């Protein structure tokens with residue numbers, strides 16, 4: 310079976326973990342965490358990068374920083390991972406789901422203003438598949454209505470919109486280094502604090518609500534409980550692993566882009582024949598090949614397609630179950646409109662294997678996909 314995902318490791322992870330072992334500093338914010346933070350700051354231009362133990366943790370920190378209070382509303386897509394919404398619900402906030410664009414599958418910026426109410430506190434766009442949302446429009450809407458923008462850039466490492474790195478455009482940005490992402494540490498993430506206003510409080514929230522970071526810099530003579538907080542730091546072994554990946558982040562992205570392009574070129578014939586729709590990358594957007602997906606005609610075709618490829622020894626998957634239709638979504642959130650694009654896309658989207666090393670199977674995958682799509686169209 311050709312797996313859907315296989316985490317890429319380059320070997321240097323073990324070398325750096327051995328160094329962390331020798332350093333004897335195992336808890337958070339040791340030398341490897343500092344290196345990773347500095348790399349993220351240099352790479353993205355963010356004011357302050359802070360590694361977290363997951364992308365979910367970064368989103369939770371962002372929701373605390375945005376001061377989401379019970380009843381406050383946050384506009385986001387329903388077509389996303391649960392953590393985007395959970396971060397808001399954990400503060401007592403209400404996710405307000407807006408439909409996605411049919412081309413990029415990102416939050417439809419033309420529908421955001423209709424969803425704004427006096428309770429709206431923030432906009433939480435998700436850069437689906439590492440393809441940037443229309444950030445200049447979203448930032449302009451936020452400025453007009455005095456809202457905070459939190460980017461869910463879990464897919465977005467090294468991708469750009471209008472020349473700027475995803476996650477470093479809004480007030481706050483959240484990255485993930487989960488093993489299914491491009492640059493990984495098993496579990497892991499980072500908060501990018503782009504707005505100076507939030508830097509000091511972010512440090513405190515990440516350190517269990519204490520001013521421990523200021524204490525270590527010698528700015529206060531004792532550290533104490535000063536605010537809300539939790540434990541959001543990764544340990545140094547995780548950061549050591551991640552550092553080996555960051556050193557290779559450019560070559561990882563290049564290899565993924567080559568795989569992505571091979572799929573894209575091969576499936577042009579299917580799109581021309583009207584049998585599938587391929588991903589759309591708008592002008593001014595530099596993506597990072599986080600994923601390759603196809604949109605099939607309907608749910609029945611997709612189910613048969615996934616089964617057919619499985620029989621051919623190829624594992625493909627779909628996502629997301631729209632959050633507004635999920636049991637917890639119905640309890641904790643509301644929608645703005647009917648979300649027809651979200652519903653349609655969630656029934657028709659299939660993701661193909663995209664991992665470093667899949668190149669040697671790619672011809673086999675492409676042949677099987679084309680044969681399956683044509684057979685389903687003919688039948």
Ligand SMILES: *Cc1c(COP(=O)(O)O)cnc(C)c1O
Pocket residue numbers: 363364365366389390392393435461463464484485486487496497498
């Ligand atoms: C992966 C992901 C997250 C959460 O990241 P973790 O590191 O797994 O906690 C959040 N949002 C989106 C869109 C994701 O794909």
